[in-house]
Amino acid sequence: MAEVSDAVLTRVDQDLNESLERLFAFLRIPSISAQPDHAQACRLAAQWLCTELSALGFDATIRETPGHPMVVGHDRPEEAQGLHVLFYGHYDVQPTDPLSLWKSDPFAPSLVTGPDGRQVIVARGASDDKGQLMTFIEACRAWRAVHGTLPVRVSVLIEGEEESGGANLMPFLKANADELEADVALICDTGMPDRRTPAITTSLRGLVGEEVTIECATHDLHSGMFGNAARNPIELLCQALGSVRDSEGRVTLPGFYDGVIVPSDSVRDQWRAIFPDDSLTLGPVGLSRAAGEAGFTAVEQIWARPSYEINGISGGYEGDGFKTVLPAKAMAKVSFRLVPGQDPEAVRAAFRAHVRNAMPDDARVTFSEHGASSGFAVPENGPLLKTALDALGKEWGVPAVSIGCGGSIPVVAEVKEALDMDSLLIGFAQDDDRIHSPNEQYGVESFHKGIRSWVRILSAFSQL
Amino acid sequence: MAEVSDAVLTRVDQDLNESLERLFAFLRIPSISAQPDHAQACRLAAQWLCTELSALGFDATIRETPGHPMVVGHDRPEEAQGLHVLFYGHYDVQPTDPLSLWKSDPFAPSLVTGPDGRQVIVARGASDDKGQLMTFIEACRAWRAVHGTLPVRVSVLIEGEEESGGANLMPFLKANADELEADVALICDTGMPDRRTPAITTSLRGLVGEEVTIECATHDLHSGMFGNAARNPIELLCQALGSVRDSEGRVTLPGFYDGVIVPSDSVRDQWRAIFPDDSLTLGPVGLSRAAGEAGFTAVEQIWARPSYEINGISGGYEGDGFKTVLPAKAMAKVSFRLVPGQDPEAVRAAFRAHVRNAMPDDARVTFSEHGASSGFAVPENGPLLKTALDALGKEWGVPAVSIGCGGSIPVVAEVKEALDMDSLLIGFAQDDDRIHSPNEQYGVESFHKGIRSWVRILSAFSQL
Numbered sequence: 001m002a003e004v005s006d007a008v009l010t011r012v013d014q015d016l017n018e019s020l021e022r023l024f025a026f027l028r029i030p031s032i033s034a035q036p037d038h039a040q041a042c043r044l045a046a047q048w049l050c051t052e053l054s055a056l057g058f059d060a061t062i063r064e065t066p067g068h069p070m071v072v073g074h075d076r077p078e079e080a081q082g083l084h085v086l087f088y089g090h091y092d093v094q095p096t097d098p099l100s101l102w103k104s105d106p107f108a109p110s111l112v113t114g115p116d117g118r119q120v121i122v123a124r125g126a127s128d129d130k131g132q133l134m135t136f137i138e139a140c141r142a143w144r145a146v147h148g149t150l151p152v153r154v155s156v157l158i159e160g161e162e163e164s165g166g167a168n169l170m171p172f173l174k175a176n177a178d179e180l181e182a183d184v185a186l187i188c189d190t191g192m193p194d195r196r197t198p199a200i201t202t203s204l205r206g207l208v209g210e211e212v213t214i215e216c217a218t219h220d221l222h223s224g225m226f227g228n229a230a231r232n233p234i235e236l237l238c239q240a241l242g243s244v245r246d247s248e249g250r251v252t253l254p255g256f257y258d259g260v261i262v263p264s265d266s267v268r269d270q271w272r273a274i275f276p277d278d279s280l281t282l283g284p285v286g287l288s289r290a291a292g293e294a295g296f297t298a299v300e301q302i303w304a305r306p307s308y309e310i311n312g313i314s315g316g317y318e319g320d321g322f323k324t325v326l327p328a329k330a331m332a333k334v335s336f337r338l339v340p341g342q343d344p345e346a347v348r349a350a351f352r353a354h355v356r357n358a359m360p361d362d363a364r365v366t367f368s369e370h371g372a373s374s375g376f377a378v379p380e381n382g383p384l385l386k387t388a389l390d391a392l393g394k395e396w397g398v399p400a401v402s403i404g405c406g407g408s409i410p411v412v413a414e415v416k417e418a419l420d421m422d423s424l425l426i427g428f429a430q431d432d433d434r435i436h437s438p439n440e441q442y443g444v445e446s447f448h449k450g451i452r453s454w455v456r457i458l459s460a461f462s463q464l
Numbered sequence: 465m466a467e468v469s470d471a472v473l474t475r476v477d478q479d480l481n482e483s484l485e486r487l488f489a490f491l492r493i494p495s496i497s498a499q500p501d502h503a504q505a506c507r508l509a510a511q512w513l514c515t516e517l518s519a520l521g522f523d524a525t526i527r528e529t530p531g532h533p534m535v536v537g538h539d540r541p542e543e544a545q546g547l548h549v550l551f552y553g554h555y556d557v558q559p560t561d562p563l564s565l566w567k568s569d570p571f572a573p574s575l576v577t578g579p580d581g582r583q584v585i586v587a588r589g590a591s592d593d594k595g596q597l598m599t600f601i602e603a604c605r606a607w608r609a610v611h612g613t614l615p616v617r618v619s620v621l622i623e624g625e626e627e628s629g630g631a632n633l634m635p636f637l638k639a640n641a642d643e644l645e646a647d648v649a650l651i652c653d654t655g656m657p658d659r660r661t662p663a664i665t666t667s668l669r670g671l672v673g674e675e676v677t678i679e680c681a682t683h684d685l686h687s688g689m690f691g692n693a694a695r696n697p698i699e700l701l702c703q704a705l706g707s708v709r710d711s712e713g714r715v716t717l718p719g720f721y722d723g724v725i726v727p728s729d730s731v732r733d734q735w736r737a738i739f740p741d742d743s744l745t746l747g748p749v750g751l752s753r754a755a756g757e758a759g760f761t762a763v764e765q766i767w768a769r770p771s772y773e774i775n776g777i778s779g780g781y782e783g784d785g786f787k788t789v790l791p792a793k794a795m796a797k798v799s800f801r802l803v804p805g806q807d808p809e810a811v812r813a814a815f816r817a818h819v820r821n822a823m824p825d826d827a828r829v830t831f832s833e834h835g836a837s838s839g840f841a842v843p844e845n846g847p848l849l850k851t852a853l854d855a856l857g858k859e860w861g862v863p864a865v866s867i868g869c870g871g872s873i874p875v876v877a878e879v880k881e882a883l884d885m886d887s888l889l890i891g892f893a894q895d896d897d898r899i900h901s902p903n904e905q906y907g908v909e910s911f912h913k914g915i916r917s918w919v920r921i922l923s924a925f926s927q928l
Binding site: 205217219220230232234237249285291293308309313319322326331335434 | 500558559561562628629669673675680681682685686687688689690691692693694695696698702704705706707713745746749750751752753757763766770771772773775777778779780781782783786787788789791794796799801824834872895898899900901903
């Protein structure tokens, strides 16, 4: 079978410029799912994908939801034998603010060569997730071009609300469970621990999002007329949010660490071999010391420990100059990243109790939810995982490793619950891809070797 | 002399509607000094005043500064004998945000009758300070209309940067000391302790304003990729600002209370007679318990104790929905109200040291100043003070009292330093005037009896 995939790999190399052109066309569509005025662009991205998949021989359709539409495609739907994979990606992207920090239009993709000679694709969604999902579609294209068919049975599901809550995915999976069920889900939305080491992500953090608003006086006051005697909601917010972690970086909410499993020494040794020094993790973003719990490396803090973050805060006068206002109200957006074993609703309840307990008379606090998902660990001993790791190692010339991920990819838990399927998280992003930030990028090597990696993985799967 | 002022008071009553119309014209000018795009409106307000004063026989001029212009006017400049008063006010107003909370256009003044039958003027600046300063100008107008002259020698100085730092006032006073020197400054920018009791404010708090910015990573990060290991500047800001006061409301900065004088028991008794219960102070703004230091009433906390306030805070994602950003930067605006005896620069230094000490590695903190002024106490035993208190008592039918003020009126200290003059702070604002807040108002009675009060005070001064 080696020669079968070799021809496909050659085809991938020859077609790279055309593959990039197709990706650029996709990146030009400003499919920001969180912003209602971009709904039409989201639909356009779905239609673009549907057209591409149809051209590749998939039976592809746009599927309506209460939000942005899904794209579903099936290859070889008539044949029931052989391994069946369900590939998942998302066509929606994050908002672009602050726009002033972008060096070029977020939706005018360009190739940029860095000082180290490395070529990157710059655009919103270049990495997360348009560039990544296109590695799989381009691998399918090359297989079909060379052999007229794919080596295993493939279904594709691309959603459009991953960056904005994804409330419609779970109902869609449940409503279409018979159609979407396969042997394994392949998800391309994760990264590599460095430039050279391929990886499969076997643990993910969940997320609890909360918005908290504190109100005191009935209206904004003059700090000269009331300062000292009237409660200041910004100060109360600072006191409540500033005391969630202690000076050692440990979250003080009662029960917060209940159920958290510390990674085994062997896993920690493997990770420390990849990241012998925190500066490898933090240096690229201008930091030098891990901020979280003492006793864990930066990578362990991100991959295996729960976090507490203040994602936004607002209150009083934020403009130029100064205003001696004693504001009536202050607001913050807060999130916890959860590891397997933690109960999202228990964490939410503990946070709310902490804030409420910090409130004196005359302060009214209200909360609103922004999603909840559990941390998730993918079984580490399945034959598909081992086969995929081997195939990745062959492409990159370095043994592939199992790593954790500090982010939340709710689809993994949802696919498990709705379809009873495990997922393999295989991606080619780099930590400096600046996803969710201005000047998002994706390495041309990530894209090129990503496509080649999928060619090898599908080939190896066909021999199981 | 009684009949002399009686005729003027009658004239004030007869001319009230026209006085209100003139005030409304002044209120329509959006002279927000803090916002650069309102510079032309500030100049327009100065020109409007200059025209009014000239029409009243003042030798009035617009005087340029590096910021917004001053208005200076002199009546009877040729006659050197008799008492000479320098009246001070400011034509600039606070910004109007949040605009959505205004029930009407802040610069379209209207008369509104409340449920208690009380009539108020609603507009930005209605009370602070356009309505207040016009009480004096209208009193001068009535004197001149009846007698063709004013009873004492009057100079007027109206500035345009009181709400935005006022950095140009002190140099102006010093550069024009000979021209501006008088026997006493009359300042109309304070209030009454309740609806019926006239008052002269004999102590003021100073102000130290600071803006603090904390920066960590070089750019905004994804909280999934870095959360727990990368410093969060919002959390650091909350920890630093949330620990300036202890749980008893006491500021913990070293040396903060050095030099602070506790008011005498007799003064505290007088204040407690006016405000026997904190609910009188706090109830109108929806609060019930004094938030500051234990052992002081709300009024004592405001009039005689220094304060710490967070006036604004900003960082990360503040819009609708949720964004899992780990921001690179967070900012807050902070102020301290100071009582006589405290050193503004020592307070600023102690605050900066507190914030710097709270910063771990990887956090860069920068500060910028937003003004500094000392607290100030006006001598309580001068003959002008007694005369003015008596005149006020006659107008309102209730003995006038000496009170404190929690606000900062830097001009008092600056007039003392630059011109070696004491000030009398006489104003007619009410605590529910909502100054600096949406729906600012000024009672028609404050305006009417304010004009009449100045008529009586000028008359009494002419008999000294």
